[in-house]
Amino acid sequence: MTKKIGFLGAGRMATAMIKRLLSKGYQVQVWNRSPDKLDPLVALGAVACVSPAMAATDVDTIISFMADDNAAKAVWLGENGALAAMHPGTVAIECSTLSHGFVLDLAKAISAAGHTYIDAPVTGIPADIEAGNTIFLIGAEPADLDRIRPILTDTGNRTVHFGPVGSGTVYKLMHNLLGAVHIAAAAELVAVAKKAGLDGATVAEIFSIGANASASGLMTVPGMISGNHNEGIHFTTALRAKDAAYALAMTKEYGLSVPVGQAASDVFETATKDGLGDLAQSAVIETLKS
Known part of the structure; x- marks a missing residue:
């Protein structure tokens, strides 16, 4: 996979992970509902996007860090959402803490469109994430997990595979x-x-x-x-x-x-x-x- 990543969200946890990715040489194009929060990340080399769809364009991997189900639904499936712009085979890594039922529904929608969904909530506070001390709680098929393992290794210190999609959540x-x-x-x-x-x-x-x-x-x-x-x-x-x-x-x-x-x-x-x-x-x- 390339080192170009689309990122949805720039809250406390997301910002910490974006900084970590940038420090590891990744190109990150990021969208956030409040554009002004992107300025410090742009100063570090990130590319600001005007929509989730733009963030999802021409990348093999998209990472999302949203506050709740409604926000995640909007950025993935809503108007100018990421799903419509994803090229076939894109990997969607959802790090948000979402409801179990919604995770299963979102995974079905993304998979039905020909993409791969990784259930990947995390533990840790922003300082941990920026320092690379993230623990990823994974729900995914083993082969799908292997595809993104380099990214997880660069951004975290442990990946725990609980089983299929939904089990991490x-x-x-x-x-x-x-x-x-x-x-x-x-x-x-x-x-x-x-x-x-x-x-x-x-x-x-x-x-x-x-x-x-x-x-x-x-x-x-x-x-x-x-x-x-x-x-x-x-x-x-x-x-x-x-x-x-x-x-x-x-x-x-x-x-x-x-x-x-x-x-x-x-x-x-x-x-x-x-x-x-x-x-x-x-x-x-x-x-x-x-």
């Missing part, structure tokens, strides 16, 4: 739901500690070295203690709420009940409805004050 959604559980529970710990008058720095320190510490908790507890939810935003409250909702919908596909996940999802949904959606995930502590 299964793990990613439950992984993110688990993160919601960790963060919501950590918020309860910090809220009670504050109410009891415990020293915030001590709480943060002991949490960080305790058996119940998690990566999600470690990223959010400092913000919960300081009350500053506007800085260092790696992932917003609204995005976590969306992922949790997608995960719960998927568990219903399998006829499973996940009450702990449901409770955590409710916390993030409430925080988003309370106007905290664009803030860091530590903002969920604000829903506990009442």
Whole structure:
């Protein structure tokens, strides 16, 4: 495959991956709904595109990083969408965290048009991705995965193949739901500690070295203690709420009940409805004050 890639989206995660690709010598032509976000990437060598279709023109590989199902549907299948501009045999690598049902539908549409779909959500924060420490959670046929392995090797440090298309999304959604559980529970710990008058720095320190510490908790507890939810935003409250909702919908596909996940999802949904959606995930502590 050539080192020319079409890219859909330039959010935090997407921008980090584009920077990584550019640093590895790839030519990247990128579209984003807000064109001004492309200026720093253009300064690094990326080519700005006026539509998803333009980004998908004359490339063998397209990578997408969208916020949700609606955004992904628009860039792939909508007016001036990427699918209509793809030449036969193009590989579509979807790194967005989407609902399981939509991933299966999108894969069918792309495959029916003669292309290859790779289910490839990722773990990590933007800094990890830019540094090449991405873990790809893959759902694909083995031969299809082999075609894009050089790209994955250049942009990440591990590729985990779970099985056919959709299986990467299964793990990613439950992984993110688990993160919601960790963060919501950590918020309860910090809220009670504050109410009891415990020293915030001590709480943060002991949490960080305790058996119940998690990566999600470690990223959010400092913000919960300081009350500053506007800085260092790696992932917003609204995005976590969306992922949790997608995960719960998927568990219903399998006829499973996940009450702990449901409770955590409710916390993030409430925080988003309370106007905290664009803030860091530590903002969920604000829903506990009442």
